[in-house]
Amino acid sequence: MTHHDEERIKVIERALMDGYRSRSNVSGDIDVTQAVMREIRRSEGERSRWSAASVLDQLVWRTAAITAAVVLTATVLTVGLFKGPAGEHPVMLVEELDSVPLFGE
């Protein structure tokens, strides 16, 4: 690039920059207030619907978890109750041993 080219480029560059800076008032009169607020209301509505749905989801999961816990507890108790007579209770066993006379008595 010669010095002459450099000078010409500088002139064009300056002209383009000055032109850019002089176009300062473009698009100053637009009004997007209504459109933006509509969009915000719509998204807020969606968000509140989504949050109601998520509360419902949480409720269902909690109910399911509590029900599962109750069923599990009941099952364990029931199994314990039915298993009791079949097995030997340690206290009863001791009482039985105490009542049996020893050899020679």
Added chain:
Amino acid sequence: MADTFLPVGKSSSEDGDLVHRVRQGESERFAELIQRYQRHVGRIVGRRVPADQVPELVHDVFVRAYVNLAQFSDSVPFEHWLAGIAVRTCYDFWREKSRGDVPVSALTDEHQRWIEQTLSAQSDRQFQDQTAKQEAAEILEWALRHLSPEDRAVLTLVHLDGYSVRETAQLLGWSVINVKVRAHRARRALRALLHDALGGRSHDAS
């Protein structure tokens, strides 16, 4: 020349109060912020994208601002924060556009004539008249379209709008060194494009 940072006549405490109210759930108060700053945003966006895209992008800037309002901190004026969103929205616009690989149209005979007349301007008045012509905007747009969206964003902010490297880094959310390197590279790319344009003029003329 960085006029996008000029105060728009409202104190930042008023803005802070409005933002606080919107955050507390008074979303309708956001309309006041839009009305207060849409001209400001319109000026920033209007210099960066084609005129027919401006309303849509200004709309997007405010929607983005609303969505990210929780990130606004009182340490910077609201208009600066908003200017950053506006600049990044325009950058995203050009990034999206560059994915489409739209061919850049060549300079026309009118553009070549404008270059010739600008170079041969005899007075400041003649020179200023040239800069005001539509061709000046079109040639600049032609050159910017040849740059990557990153180079375009930095060149526009640093060399055209006159922001400092630090301010540009803040607006784009980039590091200072990245902006510095890009600004240098983008300027060099612009000059190479203008050199080609001038070369084309000489060849056409010969």
